[in-house]
Amino acid sequence: MTRRVAETSRRRPFAPYEADWGAFAPLRLRARQVAEGVYAGQHRSARRGPGVEFGGQRPYVAGDDLRFLDRRALLRHDRLMVRQFETETDRSLWLVVDASLSMGWRGSGPGSKLGFACLLAAALARIATSGGDPVGLVLVGGSGRSLPAAAGREAFERIVWTLEAERPGGDLARDPKDLERALGTIHERARRGSIVVVLSDLLDLPEGSARVIAGLATRGRRAWAVQTLDPDEASFPYRQQARFRALEGDALVETDPEAARDAYLAALAALQARYEEELVARGGALVRAVTSDDPVAVLRRLLRSVGGGPGPA
């Protein structure tokens, strides 16, 4: 049973504050190092459809373009098959970075969760722009800014500059509509084939956020989520009895960490399972990361998931 303290329900929200970049600064250089460690050169599109290079066959379904009907297969096997082609395409990458108050928190990790998320986002942008793909940016909480998808070096620089200037702020738990409003940009601007990567701790988000995030994977888009946690959030190593206060929402719990640890870890696992279930159902995946992880390894896991199709990463 969670014990809430009454006066905290009227607590004023925390003001935005400077992010603790810690070991993740300077962002521009660190992002380049990470990106070079992950990927060099152009990537192949995972999208199958109209193109110049044969990509296999599949059974015909009503509505398929009759131009791609494989007549030889019809004559040989008496079955309606359509031919698929792989094509090199400029699919856009949309980065959704959670810059709410909780992301600015730093426990025993090398920097804040926001810093780690920004590093991953910048590295992804670097990888994408290096391949000529356009990259868009949406900040949830914080300044709430968004950048349209654009390709080229300037786009990367703009994204890095925006991320570096970001300060944690905003309480997503207080207004469940904030997240939906922020993600509305994706729904409006991201075209079919776009890949959406959400970088968030997923902790202080309102109820139903898993469905909202997974909802990005519609209209030909695919969505992945990278949960960035501090090591303390992943293991809950505290020993002294304390009143634990959330940075977003009104949660204030007095508890004995030794006694509450198992229940906390179980609740965290349940939360992750809920997001994973929603994302996998829409062809995406949830990538778990803590700020003490090697960002190169995290991105490789993410890219492997993106390249290898839906499923847990």
Added chain:
Amino acid sequence: MSFLTTLALLTSLFVAAPVAAHLLRRRRAGEQLFPGASLLSATPPRARRRSALEDRALFGVRALAVLALALLGATPFISCARLELLRKDGASVAMVLVVDDSLSMRALHTGSRETRFERARSAALELAAAMQPGDSIALVLAGDPPRVALAASSDRAAVGSALEALEPSDRATDLDGALRVASELLEALPHRDRRVVLLSDLADGAEGAPALELGGAVELWAPVPELASRSEVDCAVLHAELREGRVDLLTACSPGAEHGGRRLVLREGETILAEAPAGSRPGPSSLRLSKPVASTTELWLELEGDDAIDENDAAAVVESGTEPAIAIVSDAAANRVETGGAPVVEQALAALMLGERLRPLASLPDHAEELAPYAGIVFDDPPGFTPEERRALGSWLEKGGTALLGLGRRAAAAPLGAGFEGILPGVVRRAATEHRGAEPARCAFFGPSAAGLADLGLEQRGTLEHAALEGADVLCAFPDGEPLLVRRHLGRGTLFVVTLPFGVDDSDLPLRPAFLALLERFAEAARAGGGARRVDVGQSFSFPGHAKVEASLLPRRGAPIPMASNERDGVVRVAAPRAGRYRVTTSDGEELRVASVAARELDLRPRALAPSARNPELGGASTRVDASPYVAMLLLGLVALESALRLVASRTAARASAQHRGASSAAS
């Protein structure tokens, strides 16, 4: 205790306030920012239990401070029981502290775990601590015989160390003698205010004796009345001798008490060799042995069970030997008793159960060698001595014999040439007297039984010439100064001379308690002078003919205690302050001797005391002490301690808070 004192002390109940505050305190745990707080569940507040441990010192200090505050309010009214001397016009005082170190003082002080002796000594120390310049204190011990432990001194440290060195003994009590010694000490002092402070349970075995008091300018003060208690009774094994197949023993109890239900146990170390129920009445008895028992220094006969004094419940068992006997020279025809039986003096000696063998003799032997087996000789109105008898008797006395001579009609009619010349100079005469008895005040030798000597129903008495009194002690006298009892020292020996015979036809002396006291003292002197193997505690073992003697007490438990020897009248003596077995080494070899508890010391009933000895103007046991300054200092110290504790606690909290802030980078 006054109402205000009670009220002030009642405020100490407010010590419950810090307790209540401490119990009601609900210290909040520190706050920690944590984004995943919504996933946490609350647990019981373990931290509050920890805070209780952390604050224990502070709580203790605060509770002490409340108590000190209450005490501070009450201190002007608090009294501290401490003996204090009240001085006449503020003048300096000369005091003799008479501390009773007898066996009865080993009993527990009423209502406490402290013995009477310890209480008496602490009272003496309190008086010594109140000494002022000009005061003089002497120390006399009232155990028999009375001793001066410290001559008059104005040095407080000397008095204190002398008192600290005191130890209880198994001696009998001689209050009259101690008071006499104390009075003599005070006579030499120039102080106007002279007092004898009696610290005793007054149990000297003479409950019915005249009340203790002092005459003249010396005042008697007994400042610790609670030492005298009538409620205790005690039983003891006086002595025990190992004979063939049995142990002969003598038990005694306080008047009216019996030892029925208790058991007699013969032990060698911790091993029980024989046991039997003790008879209900005290007295001589035997313990049969089922197997031979060797005489060792570990052999003790114990009377099991509880009573007032434990130290006298066991007696050392020694092998029976040839004890010096007491001879009674009496003319059976002349001293015939109408009811039959032995002469009165012989019957009286037998009734005292002194332990010595009694030998009636028709006449005195002519040779000194024949007198050697006797430690004492009683002469009941002898018709003079022949020259041979005088020579033999004189020689025997010179060697340490003790004789008791009763002078009556026949002694006064001794023919010329057959008198007492040589041992009692001059001629013994007999004359009529108008005094019917002696003056008790001049008969301190008899102790409390002296009162019975006031009327002896006599018409005639013996008289001695002046030559017989030269160098002699007149131990009891008639109102006109004529002696009734004289003690003469002849060489190493002692001659007691009574100017009345021991028959009932001439006087009532044999019917008086003083007669038994006389015989008892005579037997003690004979025992001590004749080299007896067993003496009463307080007396000395004597070793005629030995120049060097080493002696040590063999206690029941513990190592042997060396005893000092001294020489008196040319005889080496070793005093026996404690009951038990003594190992003595002389030029003849090693032997064992025994000191026994005196039966009269078992009478724990206190003797009467003159009312003036309780006069509150002499001093008292209650004096008020203002302890406010000390309590105030304590309170100040507690306040400082509390401040220090709070400072330490706040620094610790600040350090913990800084660590907490470091762990969480969130800032509001």
